[in-house]
Every structure is written in C-alpha cells, then in structure tokens.
Amino acid sequence: MRASEEDRHRERGDAREAGERPRKAAVFGTGSWGTAFAAVLADAGCRVTLWGRRPEVVEAINTTRRNPGYHPDVELPAGVRATTQAAEAARDADFTVLSVPSQTLRTNLESWRELLHPGTVLVSLMKGVELGTAKRMSEVIEEVAEAPAERVAVLTGPNLAREIAARQPAAAVAACADEEAARAVQSACHTPYFRPYTSTDVVGCELGGAVKNVIALAVGIADGMGLGDNSKASLITRGLAETTRLGLAMGAEAHTFAGLAGMGDLVATCSSPLSRNHTFGTNLGRGMTLQETIAVTQQTAEGVKSCQSVLDLARRHGVETPITQTVVGIVHEGKSPHVALKELMSRSAKPERA
Numbered sequence: 592m593r594a595s596e597e598d599r600h601r602e603r604g605d606a607r608e609a610g611e612r613p614r615k616a617a618v619f620g621t622g623s624w625g626t627a628f629a630a631v632l633a634d635a636g637c638r639v640t641l642w643g644r645r646p647e648v649v650e651a652i653n654t655t656r657r658n659p660g661y662h663p664d665v666e667l668p669a670g671v672r673a674t675t676q677a678a679e680a681a682r683d684a685d686f687t688v689l690s691v692p693s694q695t696l697r698t699n700l701e702s703w704r705e706l707l708h709p710g711t712v713l714v715s716l717m718k719g720v721e722l723g724t725a726k727r728m729s730e731v732i733e734e735v736a737e738a739p740a741e742r743v744a745v746l747t748g749p750n751l752a753r754e755i756a757a758r759q760p761a762a763a764v765a766a767c768a769d770e771e772a773a774r775a776v777q778s779a780c781h782t783p784y785f786r787p788y789t790s791t792d793v794v795g796c797e798l799g800g801a802v803k804n805v806i807a808l809a810v811g812i813a814d815g816m817g818l819g820d821n822s823k824a825s826l827i828t829r830g831l832a833e834t835t836r837l838g839l840a841m842g843a844e845a846h847t848f849a850g851l852a853g854m855g856d857l858v859a860t861c862s863s864p865l866s867r868n869h870t871f872g873t874n875l876g877r878g879m880t881l882q883e884t885i886a887v888t889q890q891t892a893e894g895v896k897s898c899q900s901v902l903d904l905a906r907r908h909g910v911e912t913p914i915t916q917t918v919v920g921i922v923h924e925g926k927s928p929h930v931a932l933k934e935l936m937s938r939s940a941k942p943e944r945a
C-alpha cells in the first residue's frame with residue numbers, strides 16, 4: 592500500500608532525527624523562478640545551492656539573503672546559498688533543478704553535464720520548446736546529459752514566481768516517466784504553501800506549460816487592443832482546445848490538459864499582470880513594435896520564441912493550431928493585430944469538437 596502524505600512527512604522527520612543527511616538540491620538559474628523555487632525546496636527541508644552566472648547576484652544572495660533584481664522584498668531561507676561555481680552547486684545533488692531560458696539550456700547543460708552527480712534526478716522548471724529542433728526541455732536534457740527518462744522530471748503548474756516567493760498557496764505537478772522519481776520530487780518541494788501532485792504524463796505537462804505562454808501572448812494582445820472578457824475567455828478556451836489537440840497527437844493524456852499543468856497554468860498566466868508573456872502581448876496589442884516590447888521586457892517571456900517551435904511541432908504532427916499561428920503572424924511576421932484578429936474570426940465555421 593502506498594504511504595499517505597502524512598506518513599511520508601513523518602518518515603522524513605524520522606529520517607532527519609535518525610541522522611540521515613538532508614536531501615541536497617542544486618538549482619541552476621538565479622532568475623525569478625529559480626530563486627523562488629530554491630526557497631520552496633529549502634522550506635521543504637532540502638539544502639539548496641543556487642548557481643548564478645552573475646557574481647554580484649550570488650554575492651547579494653549570500654550576504655543579504657535576498658535576490659534584489661527579482662524578489663527584493665523576500666528573505667530567502669537559511670537553507671539556500673549561492674555560488675558561481677557550477678561544480679560546487681552540482682556536487683552530491685540528489686536533485687538538479689534547471690531554470691534557465693529554454694533557448695540557452697542546451698549550451699548551458701553541455702558545460703555542466705560532466706559535473707552532474709551520478710543518479711541525480713534532473714528537474715526542469717522551464718516552459719519552452721527549443722527553436723529548430725522543436726524539442727521539449729526534458730528531451731534536450733535527456734539528450735545532452737545522456738540521462739534516462741526515469742531520471743528526468745518536470746515541475747509545472749500555475750506557479751507565478753512572485754506569488755510563490757510570497758508563500759501564497761499554490762498547487763503544482765511533478766511529472767516523470769518513473770512514478771517513484773516523481774514522488775521524490777514531490778516530497779522534496781512539498782511545503783504548507785506548495786502542494787505538488789504527481790503525474791507520469793511528461794509530454795502533456797510540458798506541452799501545457801509551453802503552449803499556455805503562446806496563448807497568454809494572444810490574450811495579452813487582446814487586452815492591449817481593449818477587447819473584453821468574452822474575447823479573452825474565447826481565446827483561453829480555444830487555446831486549451833488547440834493545446835489538447837496537439838498534445839493528443841503527441842501521445843499526451845487528455846486529462847492532463849484539464850488539470851494544473853493545462854487549464855490551471857493557462858488560467859493563471861492569461862489572467863495575471865505578473866505574467867511576462869501576458870504583459871508582452873499587452874504591449875504589442877497597445878501598438879508597441881516587437882523591438883520596443885523586447886526592450887521593456889526585463890525577464891524571460893518564453894512564448895515569444897516558443898510560438899515558432901510550437902507551430903513547428905503542430906505542422907510535424909498535422910495538427911491545426913490557429914491561435915498559435917496568429918501569434919506567430921503578429922510577433923514574427925509583422926502582421927497587425929487587427930488584421931490577424933479578422934483572419935482568425937473569419938476561419939470556416941466548424942463544430943466545437945473538431
């Protein structure tokens with residue numbers, strides 16, 4: 592029989608009292624989510640080493656317990672320390688958490704792969720699809736780190752970093768082909784305010800996270816154009832329909848898209864002013880050019896690049912993704928949002944289930 596959550600919490604406490612070493616996590620990336628998730632892991636009892644490339648950020652974290660560029664008002668738990676040395680972060684890590692921009696992951700991981708602790712579970716926090724290859728982040732990790740799918744997990748869901756850093760309650764999904772590894776990740780980040788569920792549907796979980804960023808761009812554009820809630824609800828709902836269609840073609844499970852990694856994340860991202868993708872879209876919808884919008888965006892808005900890879904995936908699988916196509920048209924082909932909207936609305940009529 593599977594142990595209940597309470598039993599597992601008790602077992603962890605017993606193990607610590609019995610002198611078992613605390614679990615160790617390396618988090619690569621001191622950005623908004625990497626920093627907030629490091630705090631979650633530490634609050635759950637892990638010893639966390641954060642790797643950052645900028646010495647001044649690492650120094651600030653170690654001396655002030657704050658990351659001034661991303662979460663200036665949040666005091667990080669004592670269990671988090673930072674380093675610029677990848678080898679130091681990776682040493683003995685039970686969990687190696689990756690939180691860099693999706694398009695730099697391959698290059699980053701190529702320089703870290705020799706340092707990874709044998710047997711470590713690699714956990715992707717990233718919500719993008721690689722340009723050119725159209726690979727999901729877990730696929731890039733498996734390939735570059737030469738790690739089996741059983742040791743590559745994904746953590747996703749409605750998790751706006753600023754809210755998690757403020758310890759506001761949220762749920763998430765820890766997905767891995769190996770259920771045992773998914774449970775290990777779940778237990779490593781389970782706190783009174785962060786409630787991860789497990790899944791073995793890695794494809795569905797990753798796709799939900801990546802495509803919702805594209806749909807959030809569309810909803811942001813609608814917002815920026817001054818459109819109302821009917822328009823936005825229609826985009827969100829049809830956005831979920833196209834995500835599900837693509838996911839099913841790729842072997843994902845339908846129920847994943849009705850869960851936290853699908854609907855949950857889509858709703859959070861499309862409705863929150865904290866979302867970088869949503870804000871990016873709003874600026875475009877208000878009439879900023881792509882270059883102006885990029886210039887005012889301080890953090891990673893994955894959908895801007897991943898919309899092209901998602902469209903690539905859809906074409907490879909012969910799936911229609913009209914909203915994604917519209918976003919690509921506006922963001923990368925210079926199409927005016929008004930013209931793009933007219934085209935989207937004038938597509939041939941069809942049954943809702945098509």
Ligand SMILES: NC(=O)C1=CN([C@@H]2O[C@H](COP(=O)(O)OP(=O)(O)OC[C@H]3O[C@@H](n4cnc5c(N)ncnc54)[C@H](O)[C@@H]3O)[C@@H](O)[C@H]2O)C=CC1
Nearest residue numbers: 621622623624625690691695716717718750751752890891
């Ligand atoms: N911020 C959020 O609320 C959430 C973000 N995510 C996902 O987490 C991933 C990371 O996002 P954030 O931390 O929010 O982004 P961010 O933009 O706040 O931070 C990215 C970090 O990567 C570093 N970085 C940039 N280029 C790099 C390179 N070439 N090599 C190494 N490091 C580099 C930056 O210095 C920064 O520390 C993204 O895929 C995002 O979609 C997922 C859930 C929530």
Ligand SMILES: O=C(CO)COP(=O)(O)O
Nearest residue numbers: 748749750751866867868
């Ligand atoms: O993934 C997120 C929330 O779950 C964060 O969304 P943004 O990257 O658009 O800020």
